[in-house]
Amino acid sequence: MNDKNYVKGRGAQKKMPNRFLEHIYETRDDFLEFCRIEGEEADKNKTSYIPIFPKTIVNKVTSPDVGMTFSMNPYQGCEHGCIYCYARNSHEFWGYGAGLDFERNILIKKAAASLLEQKLKTKSWRAQTIVLSGNTDCYQPAEKKFKLTRACLGIFLKYRHPVGIITKNALVLRDLDLLKELAHHNLIGVNVSVTSLQEETRRILEPRTTTIKKRLETIRVLSENGIPVNAMLAPIIPGINSHEIMKLAKAVSDNGALSFGFTVVRLNGAIGQIFEDWIKKALPDRADKVLHQIQECHGGTLNDSRFGIRNRGEGTIATQIHDLVNLAKRTYFKNKAFPKLNTDLHEQFKEGQLKLF
Secondary structure, eight states, X not given: OOOTTOOTTOSOOSOOOOTTOSSOOOOOHHHHHHHHHHTXXXXXXXXXXXXXXXXXXXXXXXXXXXXXXXXXXXXXXXXTOOTTOGGGGGGGGGTSOSSHHHHHEEEEETTHHHHHXXXXXXXXXXXXXXXXXXXXXXXXXXXXXXXXXXXXXXXXHHTTOOEEEEESOGGGGGGHHHHHHHHHTTOEEEEEEOOOSOHHHHHXXXXXXXXXXXXXXXXXXXXXXXXXXXXXXXXXXXXXXXXXXHHHHHHHXXXXXXXEEEEEOOOOTTHHHHHHHHHHHHOTTTHHHHHXXXXXXXXXXXXXXXXXXXXXXXXXXXXHHHHHHHHHHHHHOTTOOOOOOOOSSGGGGTTXXXXXX
């Protein structure tokens, strides 16, 4: 990585214009020259936490390609900075860009727990698993400060409601006490994302995430405490981590994961431009090869939005990936199964305590 303009500690390497806004932010060369002469930083590369006040927190998921029906996100935007993240596009709906804005302007839903409680107490609501982090990681760095995820887990426990978690941060272990209580009632399942076993790959793909060693340790600790874990080996990116499928599957299985899921990378919306700019700076020697292989999985384009195909890919390379995944499941996950969560308890606890009459 020799590009002098590479933004260390971030995934995206530039700000992206918001397609919904009339005006475009542009850093001009004369401004950069002025900053150089004056000895000032043109971009401080700092993270901002911005409170927002939504009226609801639980979202119905209508996509047939996503294995969840309801999700909630205490935070919008994500400081982890994963370059491939599909959630980047959603930041445009909040008035920001999908590039550096997504990683540096984190929107904080301070009322997340009370909004969740309102939902769970609604008379018409019938328990179905609600997944924390359907869009952005609920254990990203902001959680250390705001503790919204922990507060929400307390609500799920109070109302005996099933909850799923998707994360790639070992911070989830901070809440082991709540997770163990939820698991006692079969109300929790945790999905831990593990994209590579190579730390250098992790650093450039997911710059502000937990190390691979810590993620595998997280799977082990959760599993040892009776909390079911599914590993997310996603996305599989041809030419970057596709050769690691068997080793990844073995590693997560050895540490206690009961199952694993995967997707073939797709770069929809603004993510295609962001990823292309990134890989030409981070991995210039193989940029063209990787981009061409991704295109081969999606009918010659980086952006494939067809339901049923977009996360699976098609063609020779995608078929090879699927064959390896099937072999890995037969080899390392035989006689293992992720449990179905309990939806029967919530109705008794809808008023916040066990109904006696």
